[in-house]
Amino acid sequence: MTSKPDRTAPLLWLLFAAGGTASAMLLPALVFLTGVAVPAGWVSEDRLRSLLGNPLTLLFLVGIVFAFLFHWAHRFRYALVDLGWGGLGRQGWVFYGIALAGTTLAALAALSNLD
């Protein structure tokens, strides 16, 4: 039996690494902002809202959502296999599909914030 090489694998590992690096560098600060700075009153509602209306912030956030979701999709997919929940196969597309749908959702919301 011959099997074709999986040509999607390098791209998916690249996205996993990109999202892993993005989240390693940014997630603690972001969690601190919404989990400590907002409840402590250091960031006002108007301030946060005006940031979310800024095109640069939105571009940055959509990029983060894309990287974060593909990182999760790849790593969690393999973790489930390691936990004995099925093998690696086409189920992978469920995870990458969710990542793609989430990114689309973020991009659409960002576009509706611009006007």
Added chain:
Amino acid sequence: MTPELRRPLPRTWWLRKQSYLFFMIRELTSLAVLAYAILIITAIWTAAGDGSFTTFFDFLKSTTSVITHVGLLILALVHTFTWIALTPKVMVLWQDDEQVEPDVIAGANGVIFLLISGAVLWVVLG
């Protein structure tokens, strides 16, 4: 190897050794990454609407949200530390004939992490 010849592995294999457990915790930090992506999507969506952003903002100040964020922060820091600790294995750098010390590579990534974190906090809070 045919499935019949494969030694069965119990689903709790990762609880047997501390190093296996740490491996699984590292993999599951990706759930915190997912959770925060959902939070960002919610923030962008509600900011576009009329009254719902206030509801979202009030939720961030609730006890439920703060406790969830504490959990997220722990997982996020575990992810950051383990990811940076791996960088010397991924990036093997050479300077002339000498290999750059792994600690220097990890340390440089740690400095970049601190600079980026500072920049993010400065942009929002400064």
